[in-house]
Structure formats: structure tokens, C-alpha cells
Amino acid sequence: MIIDCHGHYTTTPANVGAWRDAQIAAIGGDAPTPPDAEYPVTDDEVRASIEGGQLRVQRERGIDVTLFSPRASWMGHHVGDARTSLDWTIRQNDLVKRVCDLFPGRFVPVAQLPQSPGAPIDQSVAELRRCVDELGFVACNVNPDPTGGYWTGPDLSDRYWWPLWEAMQELDVPGMLHVSQAENPFFQTTGSYYLSADTTFFVQALSSGFMVDQPGLRLVIPHGGGAIPFHWGRFQGMSVREKWDFEAATERIFFDTCVYHQPGIDLLLDVVPTDRVLFGSEMLGAVRGDNPTTGSGWDDTGRYLEAAGLSAEQRAEVYEGNVRRVYPRLARYLSGAAL
């Protein structure tokens, strides 16, 4: 079985974006929140957006199931205030739940959190509980820089995050550390911002060792861990000098395989212990289309994995075993008995 741990609903029907535009336009006005109604999106529209998109690609590539969350670049935690973020997040999570209900066994829901810069994390904890307890979500995306590229909030070791870490452990759900759109124009969202964020959050975990105090917490760093595997030696060497406990600080950090060329995947699998690598492709994401040299999709990461020097057993770990272990709530979906 092939489980893609990293998919976002990037192909939403037009009315979803229109609702968000209206919400943003209303910020600061007399009617700060848009109508409470659900998105005016029909099941047929949702079906069409998936059948022609992610489901088609799943079938083409032999991917059985995708962990599916709201579009990351649209989370926009820096937009408006905590209420703005909550209104939007609830709808986005409910929409992802609809996709998963319409395609049982194919997509499994992962939550966006209603974070907002400077706001307490409690609202995110409450929405996580709603998603997991009431809707059957199996994980969440955590944005450690809700400022959108100004990097001025509390770092991952700060007590600010503790209620969230505790809830995640109690609910037994992991979190993918994933930023959203870069509000700071110094960064390009899916290139420099995403990869800088991935790198930075790993280093926060490494240098602070905060995960040692959260013994059931499991975090996933997307995009192959940003710069980290390429500089594995740098961080091991720095750890000696800085007296960081590399192993204890990072043993529950996992990397997806969203690295879009063979040498990158080969390096990832070479340096990172195989039990910490999770299959992911982020299709349809920032890098759609085919590599003209190979004729295959840039984000068809299964091809790189097949060509890498793994044993069949190791490959099965990356495709399935590791993902099941990191996302235990996924099991009920895979047995055909969805919530």
C-alpha cells in the first residue's frame, strides 16, 4: 500500500476562493465576518475538482491514499485577526472532511489550525479537538511562523506551544510543520519561504531539545526537511560543539519525500534513518508538470523512490509502515471502516 502523507486541497471550486476574498474584503468594515453559511459549493463540484485532479494522479501513480489538508499557502494566518482565522479554518476543515467522505479510503483528513499572530493557542487546540473527536481527522498542520515570513512569534521551544503539544499527544496525532503564504515580500512562498521554514524549525528543535519534554510528540517536516539532509554533517558537527543531543532532540522528527529529483531523494535516504522518512509527493502542489528530460512529473516522487537503492522492505516502510506508525489514527481508514 502506498500512502502519501502530504496532500493539500489545491484544486478547490471557484466559490471557495471567492468566499475567502469576500472575507478579506470585509476586514475592518462594518460587517467584519462574512455570512455564516457554508461555502456555496456542491458535492458535484467537489467531486469534479478531485476526480480530474488528485484522484486522477493517485490512479496514474498507484497511490492508494493521501493525507489531505486545506491548501497550505491559503491558510494565511497573518490575515485579519483570530476570528478571521477561525471562521476560515472551520470552513476549510469542513470542506476537506467533505472530500474525504466523498472518496472514502482515498483521502484522509488533516486539519488546518486557526492560528493568529499574538493570539493564544487555545483556539487551535479547540479546533484540533473538534476535528479529531467529531470529524475523525488524523493529524494537523502546525504553522510555527503565523506572521507570514516576519518570524517574530515564539519559537517552538516556547511555553506558548505547550497546550497544543499536550493535546496532540493526548489525541495521538502528529503535526506537519508547514508555513503558509509569505506576506513578507522578501520571500517567494513555495521556494525560499517553505524551505527556510523547514530548515529553521528543525534547528529550533535541535538546539532547544524541546521534544524531550514532549515524549509522545511526533512532528513531520515537509519538503524533505528543507536544507537539513543536505547539511546533515554540518548539524552533527555543530551538535558536538554546541552540546546539542542530536539524537534525543530529533528522533521523533520525520521527513517527507517531497524532493523533486533523483539525487535529492538518494541523499535523503542515504543520511536520514529510513524509519524517519515518509512517502509524500504534495501533488498537486507548487511543482506541477513534467520534467522534459525524463518525461515524468517533477512531483512523481514514487519514481525516485523506486529507483533509489532501498530493499523492498525499506521501501514498504517509507510507503506505508512509517506513515502508519506516525499517524496511528489512520488505521481505521485503511481497514475500510471509516468513521
Added chain:
Amino acid sequence: MIIDCHGHYTTTPANVGAWRDAQIAAIGGDAPTPPDAEYPVTDDEVRASIEGGQLRVQRERGIDVTLFSPRASWMGHHVGDARTSLDWTIRQNDLVKRVCDLFPGRFVPVAQLPQSPGAPIDQSVAELRRCVDELGFVACNVNPDPTGGYWTGPDLSDRYWWPLWEAMQELDVPGMLHVSQAENPFFQTTGSYYLSADTTFFVQALSSGFMVDQPGLRLVIPHGGGAIPFHWGRFQGMSVREKWDFEAATERIFFDTCVYHQPGIDLLLDVVPTDRVLFGSEMLGAVRGDNPTTGSGWDDTGRYLEAAGLSAEQRAEVYEGNVRRVYPRLARYLSGAAL
């Protein structure tokens, strides 16, 4: 011949740091600038700091010459104002010049620039001219984020930088894009900040294509280019979708070999055209000490290069040919006829 393109004076005698501390302590006071005198540092102290440090390692590793600039993490462009930065920079450049004069042929000077957030770039242009024209410097370090990790200045494509690009082309000197200490506590200086910066500046060059308008400009990205080579496929794929001209935008961007493990160096040499890779080790830098598994220095990058699958000709390019081509003013130092 082996030329290390990336070395900083990290082993300065104690009075250098003391001078800087006094300067910082005086900021905002009645006497905002410290005494105009040179550092109270003797030639013997300078000799000792190098002989027991960088020169010893050069000899151990067979490195013939190092391009040598002031300590990067100490540039501290965010500290004080433009005058603070200028006072400090002049002294640091003069000190590096002393090192190079004391060890002719072994160290070749590269300038720090007196940048300051919000200040015009003219002061940096003037100091660059002084260093190149009067002191024989062959290159400079450019800090594209003088805010120290708040990333709020003009990006590389901004007209702000043009006077500097023009002077660099006129003087025929390249620039290494190197940030300094992270003032923003969200970042760890030599880990997340350096690598995020390297990644971000490459993406600014790629997405803006600004170097096309600066046809003689050559830029070096340190630390193996941050996350870029590991995600080479990502950026090639994004370039197709975003209509960036990958080749034209980045053909005069060079990467050093400051990647401290074999798989990283192998990947770097695999994906980046060999004529864009420059030997560098950044000794003695952030990652001192030996890898307990191999018994060799983490930053002994020559060992990785020797073990990589390069032809003798390609290895000579990386060790010498490419560096000579990118730093044409270096030639006079290598012929034994220093300025």
C-alpha cells in the same frame, strides 16, 4: 594549487573583540564613537593567532591559499547606525589586510562592507573602492539582509543595490552573499539563519532575473548554496511553471563546497555544473572539530572532494581554475608578486 575561497578571521586577538564591545557600549552615549586609533593589537599577536589556527590547518590539509575576510558573524550590520558600521568595518578590513601582508601568498584579502539597514549603499561602494584600489582586496562579502534576520530591507532585485553591482563590475570583483549574526532570536546564526539566507538569495536571483541586467556580476553563495542543490529539481520545475529563465538568471552564481559530509558534496557535484563550484572550507568556522566516525575534521572538505567521482581535471577546476576565473584579481597574488 588549492585555493580556499571561504575563510574568515575567526581567531582574532582579544583586543579586537574588546574594541568592538567598547564601541557597542558607547552607542547612544555622549561619546558615540570609540577612539580613532587602530586596534591595540601587535603584529606578534596577529601572527600567533594565524600560525596556531588557519595557517596550521592550511599546512595540514595542503591548502595553498585562503580568500580571507573579517569574521562574518561579527559584521553585525544591524548594530548601531551607518557610522558604527563604517568605523568597525574599516578597522576589520585593515586588520585582514595586515594578516595578508604578514603571510604573503597564504591569505588574500576580501572586504566586509559597512552596510547599515536603511542607509544608502554609497558608503559600501566607497569602502569597496578603498579596499580594492588602495589595499589590493580581490572581492567583498555582501550582506543582503543587514537587519540580522528580520528580512525587511530591499531584495536583491531592488534598484537600491545597483551602485554596488556597478562598482563590483567596474572593479571586476565578485561578491559572496553572506549574512551576519542573527539578531532575531527566531534563528540560530550559523545553522538556520545562514542556510535560510543562502536559499533565499538564490531564489531572489532566480525569480527576478536581476543578474541579466548586470552582465559582469558574479556572486558566490556560501555553504553549498543552502537548500538549493538538494532541491535542484524543485527549482527547475518551478522555473517552468513560473516562467523563470533558470539558466540566464543563475549562470553567474557560484557555490562553495562548505558542505560537511560526503553525501552532500556528492550531490552538489552531481547537480551543479562543475564550473560553478568553488573549493571552500570556512575553516576555522562554525563546525570545528573531528567527525568521530571518520576521525577527520568536519570542515576538511578537501577529503570529500578527493573521494567524489570527479576527474583530475574537474577536481583542478574546483580547487583552482574556477576560483581564478571568478576572482581575476587573485592572479597577482598567485604569481608571487603581491601588491
